[in-house]
Amino acid sequence: MEKVRILEIKESVFADNDRQADQLRARLKEKGVFLMNLMSSPGSGKTTTLKKTIEALKNDFRIGVMEADIDSDVDALAIAETGAKAIQLHTGGMCHLDAKMTEQGIEGLGIEDVDLAILENVGNLVCPAEFDTGASKNVMILSVPEGHDKPLKYPLMFEVCDAVLINKIDVLPYFDFDMELVKKYIHQRNPKAEIFPVSAKTGEGIEAWTTWLKKQVADWKS
Amino acid sequence: MHELGVTFHIMDHLEKVAEENKVTHIRKVTLELGEVSTVIESYLQNCWTWAAQKRPLFNESELVVETLPAVTYCEDCQKTYPTVEHGRICPHCGSEHTYLLQGNEFNIKEIEVE
Numbered sequence: 001m002e003k004v005r006i007l008e009i010k011e012s013v014f015a016d017n018d019r020q021a022d023q024l025r026a027r028l029k030e031k032g033v034f035l036m037n038l039m040s041s042p043g044s045g046k047t048t049t050l051k052k053t054i055e056a057l058k059n060d061f062r063i064g065v066m067e068a069d070i071d072s073d074v075d076a077l078a079i080a081e082t083g084a085k086a087i088q089l090h091t092g093g094m095c096h097l098d099a100k101m102t103e104q105g106i107e108g109l110g111i112e113d114v115d116l117a118i119l120e121n122v123g124n125l126v127c128p129a130e131f132d133t134g135a136s137k138n139v140m141i142l143s144v145p146e147g148h149d150k151p152l153k154y155p156l157m158f159e160v161c162d163a164v165l166i167n168k169i170d171v172l173p174y175f176d177f178d179m180e181l182v183k184k185y186i187h188q189r190n191p192k193a194e195i196f197p198v199s200a201k202t203g204e205g206i207e208a209w210t211t212w213l214k215k216q217v218a219d220w221k222s
Numbered sequence: 223m224h225e226l227g228v229t230f231h232i233m234d235h236l237e238k239v240a241e242e243n244k245v246t247h248i249r250k251v252t253l254e255l256g257e258v259s260t261v262i263e264s265y266l267q268n269c270w271t272w273a274a275q276k277r278p279l280f281n282e283s284e285l286v287v288e289t290l291p292a293v294t295y296c297e298d299c300q301k302t303y304p305t306v307e308h309g310r311i312c313p314h315c316g317s318e319h320t321y322l323l324q325g326n327e328f329n330i331k332e333i334e335v336e
Contacts, residue, residue, distance in 0.1 A: 003336065004249065004334060004335070004336055005334075005335055006332050006333070006334050006335075007239065007243060007245070007332060007333050007335055008331070008332045009236075009239065009329075009330040009331060009332055009333060010329065010330075010331060010332070011235075011329060011330055012327070012328060012329050012330075013228055013231055013232055013235075013253070013328045013329065013330060014231075014328065015235075016231065016234070016235050017231065094224075094226075094227050095224045095227060096224060096227060098231075126224070126260055127224035127227065127260075130224070130260060156260070156326070188310075188318060
């Protein structure tokens with residue numbers, strides 16, 4: 001007769017990934033590598049914002065970028081133009097990156113060769129929020145055309161982020177986007193979130209953002 | 223939205239558990255899913271059925287999903303209320319200072335094995 005038994009697991013589905021993420025974070029801390037996980041919807045201006053960020057910080061840090069895409073290398077080519085090291089991570093259809101894939105990406109960049117590693121996550125406000133990548137800080141971009149109600153619709157994403165960039169402020173006159181209301185909604189979800197209104201196109205607000213990021217990297221390395 | 227991804231995560235994890243416990247086949251997997259988690263049960267069941275055919279350990283296995291109700295706590299009046307019905311604003315005192323007490327869980331509760 002077959003022997004059937006019950007095994008109690010009692011563990012979060014995300015527990016394995018959380019453990020791997022904590023291990024990666026500890027390893028990066030030891031090596032003095034700051035990992036920024038950048039998340040947003042498709043089309044919010046992640047790549048353009050990154051190019052501006054790299055230009056501002058490339059004399060301070062050795063920067064490496066991991067571009068996560070389901071299947072293409074257009075973003076990695078755009079980043080490579082800035083002179084930063086860029087590699088492409090293909091998620092093979094998956095809607096997010098997990099800690100294990102991120103660690104492989106870090107190996108690809110060379111853990112000894114970067115001070116600031118930036119992970120450009122898959123454009124999606126749901127799935128990446130659930131999976132800790134091992135990042136030192138989580139950052140997201142919300143662009144003006146997406147609307148000020150997004151923190152209500154994607155609460156988890158806004159809860160896990162240390163900083164929120166409000167991008168494309170150059171088009172504010174053309175949209176019914178309420179800057180004060182979006183700040184209120186974000187702080188309802190996450191009172192500690194830093195908010196930076198920017199325009200990656202005109203460069204407005206980029207200095208305040210990169211000054212904050214520079215301090216985070218310096219604090220992490222000290 | 224990422225049901226296939228989490229299905230693989232669950233199976234990867236349970237394959238390790240099976241190896242550690244010398245399990246040859248999993249008959250039933252019970253999950254606890256919060257009412258306001260980001261996973262849709264019917265999609266998860268479809269993904270499970272598909273992925274279970276590809277992994278011998280899970281062939282013909284049954285997926286049972288138990289729902290955990292979502293409950294929100296109000297910091298101002300210190301009462302709780304059902305999240306799905308009332309959302310973020312406290313129905314007792316109208317406060318916005320509320321947070322989710324439970325309801326976004328996604329746990330593997332237990333497995334029935336041979």
